[in-house]
Amino acid sequence: MGVDLSVAIGGRTLENLVGVASGTYGYGSEYEEHLDLTGIGALYTKAVTMHPRPGNDVPRIVETPAGLLNSIGLANVGRERFVEEKLPGFAALPCAVIANVAADFPEEYAEVTAYLEAHDPNGALWGYEINVSCPNVKAGGVALGAVPRQVELTARLVREATDRPIIVKLTPNVTDIAEIGRAAEAGGADAVSCINTVVGMIIDVEARRPVLPAGTGGLSGPAILPIGVAATYRVSRAVSIPVIGMGGIMSAQDAIQYLLAGASAVQVGTANFVDPRIAPGIRDGIVAYAQRHNLASVSDFHSLLG
């Protein structure tokens, strides 16, 4: 039996629901030189911001039990060099490319998106993922993604800047992630992705200071899988737009948990560092599971959870 792993988001279709998460696959070119990316459904780019960002002090990552704590600091070349240096390579990639946009306040998200729109007349970008986990400078540094009306405003302003699919990437570091998901939908988002990394800290007890100079970082990897699955479960019941699940996916079994919880697509992140060829294998594993259980498409997963 054929299995359809496509997913419709905002009037467009991703042929393969398994993507690689922002920050873990660069701009594709780093891996494409050596690997065949055809088994990947979507590449979510390294975040692009208004201006270049050098990134945080080092060390920027530390391994934790079954996890990875990072504080990269959105190191990226900025929107202008993104358009000049990265965008031209996207058309040749065999997967959809979704630009991950980060900014300091709602208007800036829209401005970066509008800039990318204006400089991508040939449609190399499939859509946008809006990273609302950044501290909101204008609101005193509180993560924008923790405030429903800020998330709604951001989605609304970005909506005015583009007709392409908008995916709002939710942070788990909030009281009620379902409420944030509803705010994104109300603002006009076509989908939400969840979860971004979980705030964490590791302390060097001999040096008596946090290992990461920034103090805290974002936790990813297998350690956060249950957090992501629970968030996906809750958000998918609160919104009517597709949910893209992520957090700790290392295998097809992990990805299937997300699909059963209500996700229509998934992203693989930290696992790419362990095995950059893992995403196509996860897709194949989902297909095999669907065949074994007579599931024709992703929507069939959603009614199965007992």
Add this chain to the structure above:
Amino acid sequence: MPLFDGRVLANTEIASDYYQMDFSWPTDVRAPSPGQFLTVRVSRTAVPLLRRPFGISGFIPAESHPADPPEAIASMIYWRRGPATALLAGLEPGDTLGVMGPLGVGFPAPEPFSVPILIAGGVGVGPILFLANTLAAAGYAPLLLLGARTASSMPRVNAHHHVQVRRSTDDGSLGFRGTAIDLLEQTIGVVSGRLEIFCCGPEAMLRAAHECAVRHGLPAWVAMEQTMGCGVGACMACAVRVNRPERYARVCTEGPVFRSTEIAWE
């Protein structure tokens, strides 16, 4: 960035807690150059999670030794210091090693007719040994300075007969008494010719080698180390501060080898 499964050929303790692993290297994977590195998948479980980077300490091309089917042999020297390297130390000949490499930018060739002075501490001995043997085979007469705390932590290495090896220990139990940097200072004072310095080791040693090179007006190359995520330039984790407008460079792709004056030493 080819990914391949190597076959462990030998895994030998060469000093207290220092190991050398030899493993097969497929003929369709590019041969590494000194200073380049590889990452190893140390487990199939979530703990330890990430691949670990290691310098390459030697390489024997397929045409230089008999094997059927033909395959090259690569080596790496590692320090058993945590759960991941303990897993590596437990591998036996015939076991599989998941490798990604060769990665990064290695050491440049020294100027013709110069005298390369190579200096290593800790696991830095791996890349430096590979460089020493490569340079010796290319007609240079490199000086190899190896530093260790004490005699038992001095790795036993196989150096080309045109490599002149000098050893230092902090406690004087083997060779020169003092640090490898003290030995470097002494060596610079007595060796004539156009000297060029190549260093791999702990950051304090790299910095001291850099400062020594600056004092004597010599060029120096250092192999930097930083906690690594992807190993291919995508994740921006393994940054090192450099004297450039963008402030940071990636150890995995712009390095690990840098001209010492490029590094913004803290």
